[in-house]
Amino acid sequence: MAVQHVDPVIERQARLLAVDNRAAEPDIQKIYWFPHDREVRLVELTDQVPQSLDGAVHPFYFRASERDDLAAPSAIAMIRSDEYGVLTLPAEWGDWSDAVEL
Amino acid sequence: MDWHDAFLEQARSDHAILQRLADPAVEYCHRLHYLQMVAEKLAKSMLTPPGSREAPPSSHSAFVRMLQVLKTRPEVRRQLGFEEAAQFKRYIDSLLALAARIEGLAPAQAGLIRPNPEYPWRDPPTVQIHAPARFDFPEFDPRDARLIKLHGLIRDLLRIAR
Numbered sequence: 682m683a684v685q686h687v688d689p690v691i692e693r694q695a696r697l698l699a700v701d702n703r704a705a706e707p708d709i710q711k712i713y714w715f716p717h718d719r720e721v722r723l724v725e726l727t728d729q730v731p732q733s734l735d736g737a738v739h740p741f742y743f744r745a746s747e748r749d750d751l752a753a754p755s756a757i758a759m760i761r762s763d764e765y766g767v768l769t770l771p772a773e774w775g776d777w778s779d780a781v782e783l
Numbered sequence: 784m785d786w787h788d789a790f791l792e793q794a795r796s797d798h799a800i801l802q803r804l805a806d807p808a809v810e811y812c813h814r815l816h817y818l819q820m821v822a823e824k825l826a827k828s829m830l831t832p833p834g835s836r837e838a839p840p841s842s843h844s845a846f847v848r849m850l851q852v853l854k855t856r857p858e859v860r861r862q863l864g865f866e867e868a869a870q871f872k873r874y875i876d877s878l879l880a881l882a883a884r885i886e887g888l889a890p891a892q893a894g895l896i897r898p899n900p901e902y903p904w905r906d907p908p909t910v911q912i913h914a915p916a917r918f919d920f921p922e923f924d925p926r927d928a929r930l931i932k933l934h935g936l937i938r939d940l941l942r943i944a945r
Contacts, residue, residue, distance in 0.1 A: 698855075701855065701857055701868070702855035704868055705854060705855040705857075705860075705868040705869075705871070705872055706851075706854060706855050706872060709855075725855075727851075729851065730847075730848055730851055731844065731847065731848065734842055734844060735840065735842060737840070739830055739839075739840050739842075740830075741826075741829045741830060741848075741849055741852045741853075742787070742829060742830070742831065742832040742833065743829075743856060743858070744833060744945065746858040748858070748861075749857050749858040749861060751857070751858060754832070754833075756832065757852050757855070757856075758852075759848065759851055759852055
């Protein structure tokens with residue numbers, strides 16, 4: 682795994698979103714964080730989503746929202762559990778070995 | 784303008800046209816066509832980070848996935864007036880099956896063998912050929928409370944999207 686400095690604000694938001702998302706969607710089995718210095722990047726595993734049609738992870742992007750304690754923009758993808766480690770990650774997300782389970 | 788803003792702008796424009804198609808003199812297929820297109824373009828705007836010069840993926844199946852991600856977002860929940868995450872989840876979950884059927888209206892998914900609001904198709908069991916303009920789309924009754932609710936959600940998402 683690449684060693685990199687991560688802004689504690691980003692890490693805090695990643696962990697906060699992970700807790701919030703698990704509470705909002707109990708079907709989420711695992712949440713993986715791809716550390717980045719300006720954006721929260723999460724891949725969430727749930728078999729409630731359809732299978733990827735093109736073999737790639739496609740995150741949805743959200744702007745920061747200070748009012749909701751989300752100081753940084755975020756990118757969230759939901760994939761099926763058997764797609765973990767198999768799908769192609771977005772450019773600049775690194776590889777699956779960079780994922781940190783939250 | 785970037786890809787995110789361009790897709791959002793076009794989704795809003797398509798929705799403005801959709802509102803004008805409520806005239807009963809207009810064939811129902813056109814309303815469904817625009818509803819499907821608004822949903823797809825809204826989802827594609829969110830598949831592209833603001834400022835991106837890279838086009839979103841060409842898939843037509845982003846709408847349901849977008850709703851599944853949205854139900855975990857605290858700021859979306861708040862902006863749509865839901866206080867509890869569980870209540871918001873139930874609201875979104877109640878619309879997912881219908882959202883999947885709307886998504887399936889895209890000609891790329893329906894092909895020439897299933898009803899879609901844009902191109903004629905041939906029904907395999909009966910071998911009958913249908914024109915969308917002459918088809919009632921019974922699965923999408925415009926008086927169906929869920930369809931009205933889903934349209935309301937799309938309208939609200941267009942309002943809060945930025």
